[in-house]
Amino acid sequence: MQLTVLLVVLAVLAVVGYHLGRSRAANAVGGRIVQLHSVPAYYGAYVALWAGLPAFLLFVAWGVSEGWLVMQMVLAGLPDRLTSVDAQGIALLKADLLNLAHGLNTGRQPDPAVVAGAEHYNALRQLGDWAVLGFGSALAVAGLWYARERISPRMRARNQVERVINIVLIGCSLVAILTTVGIVLSLVFEAARFFMAVNPLEFLFGLHWSPQMAIRADQVGSSGSFGAVPLFAGTLLITVIAMLVAVPVGLMAAIFMSEYATPRMRTALKPILEVLAGIPTVVYGFFAALTMAPFVRRIGDAVGLDVSSESALAAGVVMGVMIIPFVSSLSDDVINAVPQSLRDGSYGLGATKSETIKLVVMPAALPGIVAAVMLAVSRAIGETMIVTMAAGLSANLTANPLEAVTTVTTQIATLLVGDQEFDSPKTLSAFGLGLVLFIVTLTLNMIALRVVQKYREKYD
Amino acid sequence: MTTQTQSRMGATMNAPSALPAVPVKMQARDVKVFYGAKQALKGINLDIQENRVMALIGPSGCGKSTFLRCLNRMNDTIENCRVEGRLTIDGDDIYGRDIDPVQLRARVGMVFQKPNPFPKSIYDNIAYGPRIHGMASHRDEMDEVVQKSLQRAGLWNEVKDRLREPGTGLSGGQQQRLCIARAIAVSPDVILMDEPCSALDPIATAHIEELIDELRENYTIVIVTHNMQQAARVSQKTAFFHLGDMVECDDTEEIFTNPRDERTQGYITGRYG
Amino acid sequence: MTELADPDVRAVSPARSRYQSDEFVARLRRRYAAEQRFKYAGMAAIGLASLMLVVLLGSIISQGYTAFQQTSIALDITFDAAEIDPQGTRNPEVLAQANYAKLIRDSLGTVFPEATSRADRRTLSDLLSSGAPFELAMMVRDDPSLVGTTKRVWLTASDDVDQFMKGFIPRNVAETERRVNDVQVAAIDRLASKDSIEKSFNTTLFTAGDSREPELAGIWGAIVGSFMTLAITMALAVPIGVSAAIYLEEFAPKRWWTDLIEVNINNLAAVPSIVFGLLGLAVFLNFFGMPRSAPVVGGVVLALMTLPIIIIATRAALKAVPPSIREAALGIGASPLQTVLHHVLPLAMPGILTGTIIGMAHALGETAPLLMIGMVAFIVDIPGGFTDSATVLPVQIYMWADSPERAFTERTSAAIMILLGFLVLMNGLAVFLRKKFERRW
Known part of the structure; x- marks a missing residue:
């Protein structure tokens, strides 16, 4: 709340600063604006930046560090009997504190000291927010005053403002890099914790997956087992099925659209693919689970096959349908990049349209199409909702598309949904899987994007 | 004009024109072409004689390329393009029912402005046409077709050791000769050339021009060109197009020395172009 | 024109026969057959894609359109003052605590006097939604003068009755x-004969938050959550x-690090969405201690995910502005920044807007990363702020899809229709903007 107020205050001060700066600059030269180094708007922007930016940075810094900072202070204030435990205990304690502080039920009778800690936590946050509001507003007013005082006709306001804007623009570009760094660090760190508990070789090559850990160490099967091969195999199976649907259909659709369809047909047919592309994956998942899976099962029954109600086939086919527009739009780009002169050369020799496509256009477009298929595979591997809703959780190691399999993404989603303590190998295994998923899709994407780029350069 | 080209032109003019009646290979009667509502050709009448080189000249946008593309129905690939009138090859109506564009294009080959070899090996570039038309039943026969076509296009000696290398690796002039060889490989009667030298340097151009002169023995050639000297060097007949009309068609020598229409005169003397 | 020969004079060429040989013609026929087959394969591909779309939308609409109606039952309720407000204080707290379920039971007892056993009476109570007493409480809160009167009121029926009325539960099994x-079927028939049971527009679906009872569940909470998340x-x-x-x-020098950013953005656009969820979980929840299930975290995660889409679309729009515009502005002494802000950016605006809307649509339909950060919790209340626990429309669909009741399947389909x-x-x-501002240079 206080932080929202601060943002409003900053916005108002920036606007006020802009007008003050502009009028002061104009007054300084008695209205003869040509005598100014920059147009008055730049003096306004200069003051506005001084008023808004430092306080805004404070706001961001506080917003980012608030949770961590306050938590450290709360932990320091708790009695030793609570805090002198191992890392796992601390994490559990933190989770309890946060849940209590946000008014959620922890599911067990909380220790009074922890309740007090949670109240302390909330109080500190309130206090901090008020402090930031007060200090931020003061900073903004001071900045405004300082900048306004510095305005003189010879001040190079434009250069200074543009330099700041340039830095802000660079900062925005770096967000993308930070995101990647964040992804890599979070995956690597959490996965490393997982691999401390589970041997990476067992994870990558083990044939048995059952992440359920017993609550007490003396229970049967307390260790769980983390051999991810069944997940990889399941992912592969569903991806192959999806590609068997998406690649021929998508490619032929693209060929038809770009080579055969009249412009009028194209405008009529294109929306079909666009709508297919725009449907959220959760809708495909619902369709796979409630329409496609029973349908496949009925067909199987009719021909006397035993089909699981969560068959890989149903999930794979629906995923293939989802990827059709992806393949077709990428292929469409690639096919259109093949120069018309090659087609003319082929027609000029008396080739039919299909001969031209099969013998000239496709070979010329092949690298691009291979890249498109790779991107589609990466997409299929990373798709979560369809498989979570339709493929089920049984980690079978099978190549039979009529059986139920599970995939890497399904496991990640189920392992992390709901409340979980963040330290058991069960939860952390999701990050191990995530790391594998990230590496595989990244490799596919990198190669594919490189190929596409090379291909474009060739015909540009 | 240099003396060399003059003498060559003289030589080409003497022999065939001396013969009394040259058979007509292709004939256009009142050919009109529309792109949508826009009329590109306004009733063209033209006879193309067998084993002669016919040059089509005229300022850009005059319809000469459009006319050329009518001769093997390449205009079919352009949407909204409509052709009226009668075009014949050996008396068969090109736009008639019993003539198929695929069949026609095997009879009337085409070479384009920019060399457009397929991204395949030199061998496969030449073999493409014979393969789709089923002209060679086994490998030896195909090898022979490829060799003969490359020899006729004067490219054999330059590429015989690298037939498996991509055709796109050749120089511009070689690429264009490859495209001519590719057209020859399906043994057409007529070869259409749409400004075949406009993307080439003078030496490569000279090569192609010599080649055209040699090919005349076996093929009927129609060439569109912007370059009047080139028309004078390689052709026996020249037709001058202007704003969708065929203004004048005559022996090349006649057109360049004694044009009857003042528009032709204006164009060849460089008053506009 | 000179020497135009008669068109009918045929010059016979020796080569001509080859193109009309039986062999060539037969081959040509085969080639055309292959051509047709290829074309039909293309049409079949488009047809298959269209068919799947029709089946998908058809199955969702056919399963979901019934959810827009809800069955309710009319009962003559006696708002007995002795039961609701024995002291006569009309204190809102007292009114809220009263046993409204008993009023309903009494009313049912007068409609069905033959039902005397406890089991039968409970069976009859099950005709109504478990939320029905609450509906009465709300009525009395809004209008305390009801106490002491008898009034015919429409109350929400239970989901089973609703499904029965819609014909999804067959009679003849x-x-x-x-x-x-059977007791309930007979009761429903009796009510129907007295026009006391009917289907009407299902406003609950649009106004309520989530619920375990299908007939009380709505998507308003999810819509508000989606809206807040998208705002962030x-x-x-x-x-x-x-x-x-x-x-x-516009400004970046061509250096290794700008190339790196570029490659990085292109790759980020293809990273699976669930990985962004892992990032959100590890960084925002665990490291920064931001609240679980909150729209603010969901918004940040989706923002990181949409960022590459917006960057790529904006760059394409900027690239489409011809360099001559920039040269013109720079030529009259504008600074590079002024050139971009005054000339290039306004011209690129339609493209940027279109890209942004498409990116937002993408974010609106995204589910997987939000599961990771706990937006999958069961939340009844409508979220009131960016840090309240909330869910979003696609996650609501995911949760309802998991519920076994037929009535939830119907509502899931309806929620999908609303999302779509x-x-x-x-x-x-986006299409409208593109059409309206389309510019060819």
């Missing part, structure tokens, strides 16, 4: 096979994305 027993996403992704695109397209409606609206806006 054994009693043990259906969720509505837009507030972050659009300014940052557009700024980054401007920098990369929003997406159609957004994409329609």
Whole structure:
């Protein structure tokens, strides 16, 4: 709340600063604006930046560090009997504190000291927010005053403002890099914790997956087992099925659209693919689970096959349908990049349209199409909702598309949904899987994007 | 004009024109072409004689390329393009029912402005046409077709050791000769050339021009060109197009020395172009 | 024109026969057959894609359209003052605590006097939603003068009755096979004969939050959650994305590190969405201690996910502005920044807007990363702020899809229809903007 107020205050001060700066600059030269180094708007922007930016940075810094900072202070204030435990205990304690502080039920009778800690936590946050509001507003007013005082006709306001804007623009570009760094660090760190508990070789090559850990160490099967091969195999199976649907259909659709369809047909047919592309994956998942899976099962029954109600086939086919527009739009780009002169050369020799496509256009477009298929595979591997809703959780190691399999993404989603303590190998295994998923899709994407780029350069 | 080209032109003019009646290979009667509502050709009448080189000249946008593309129905690939009138090859109506564009294009080959070899090996570039038309039943026969076509296009000696290398690796002039060889490989009667030298340097151009002169023995050639000297060097007949009309068609020598229409005169003397 | 020969004079060429040989013609026929087959294969591909779309939309609409109606039952309720407010204080707290379920039981007892056993009476009570007493409480709260009167009121029926009325629970099967027993069927028939049971527009679906009872569940909470999440996403992704695109397209020097950013953005666009969820979980929840299930975290995660889409679209729009515009502005002494802000950016605006809307539509339909950060919790209340626990429309669909009741399947389909409606609206806006401001240079 206080932080929202601060943002409003900053916005108002920036606007006020802009007008003050502009009028002061104009007054300084008695209205003869040509005598100014920059147009008055730049003096306004200069003051506005001084008023808004430092306080805004404070706001961001506080917003980012608030949770961590306050938590450290709360932990320091708790009695030793609570805090002198191992890392796992601390994490559990933190989770309890946060849940209590946000008014959620922890599911067990909380220790009074922890309740007090949670109240302390909330109080500190309130206090901090008020402090930031007060200090931020003061900073903004001071900045405004300082900048306004510095305005003189010879001040190079434009250069200074543009330099700041340039830095802000660079900062925005770096967000993308930070995101990647964040992804890599979070995956690597959490996965490393997982691999401390589970041997990476067992994870990558083990044939048995059952992440359920017993609550007490003396229970049967307390260790769980983390051999991810069944997940990889399941992912592969569903991806192959999806590609068997998406690649021929998508490619032929693209060929038809770009080579055969009249412009009028194209405008009529294109929306079909666009709508297919725009449907959220959760809708495909619902369709796979409630329409496609029973349908496949009925067909199987009719021909006397035993089909699981969560068959890989149903999930794979629906995923293939989802990827059709992806393949077709990428292929469409690639096919259109093949120069018309090659087609003319082929027609000029008396080739039919299909001969031209099969013998000239496709070979010329092949690298691009291979890249498109790779991107589609990466997409299929990373798709979560369809498989979570339709493929089920049984980690079978099978190549039979009529059986139920599970995939890497399904496991990640189920392992992390709901409340979980963040330290058991069960939860952390999701990050191990995530790391594998990230590496595989990244490799596919990198190669594919490189190929596409090379291909474009060739015909540009 | 240099003396060399003059003498060559003289030589080409003497022999065939001396013969009394040259058979007509292709004939256009009142050919009109529309792109949508826009009329590109306004009733063209033209006879193309067998084993002669016919040059089509005229300022850009005059319809000469459009006319050329009518001769093997390449205009079919352009949407909204409509052709009226009668075009014949050996008396068969090109736009008639019993003539198929695929069949026609095997009879009337085409070479384009920019060399457009397929991204395949030199061998496969030449073999493409014979393969789709089923002209060679086994490998030896195909090898022979490829060799003969490359020899006729004067490219054999330059590429015989690298037939498996991509055709796109050749120089511009070689690429264009490859495209001519590719057209020859399906043994057409007529070869259409749409400004075949406009993307080439003078030496490569000279090569192609010599080649055209040699090919005349076996093929009927129609060439569109912007370059009047080139028309004078390689052709026996020249037709001058202007704003969708065929203004004048005559022996090349006649057109360049004694044009009857003042528009032709204006164009060849460089008053506009 | 000179020497035009008669068109009918045929010059016979020796080569001509080859193209009309039987062999060539037969081959040509085969080639054309192959051509047709290829073309039909293309049409079949398009046809298959269209068929799947029709089946998909058809199955959702046919399963979901019934959810827009809800059965209710009319009962003569005696708002007995002795029961509701024995002291006569009309104190709202007392009114709220009263046993309204008993009023309903009494009313049912007068309609069905033959039902005397406890089991039968309970069976009859099950005709009504477990939320029905609450509906009465709300009525009395809004109008305390009802106390002491008798009034015919419409109360929400239970989901089983609703499904029975919609014909999804067949009559002609054994009693043990259906969720509505014979006593209830007879009661429904009796009510129907007195026009006391009917289907009407299902406003609950649009106004309520989530519930375990299908007939009380609505998507308003999810819509509000989606709206808040998207607001955060837009507030972050659009300014940052557009700024980054401007920098990369207009100002960035061609160095190794700008190449790196470029490659990085292209790859980020293809990273599976669930990985962004892992990032959100590890960084925002665990490291920064942001609240679980909150729209603010969901918004940030989706913003990071949409950022590459917006950057790529904006760069394409900026690239489409011809260099001559920039040269003209620079030529009259504008600074590079002024050139971009005054000339290039306004011209690129339609493209940027279109890209932004498409990115937002993408974010609106995204589910997987939000599961990771706990937006999958069961939340009854309508979220009131960016840090309240909330869910979003696609996650609500995911949760309802998991519920076994037939009535939830119906509502899931309806929620999908509403989600698709929003997406159609957004994409329609994007298409409209593109058409309206389309410019050819």
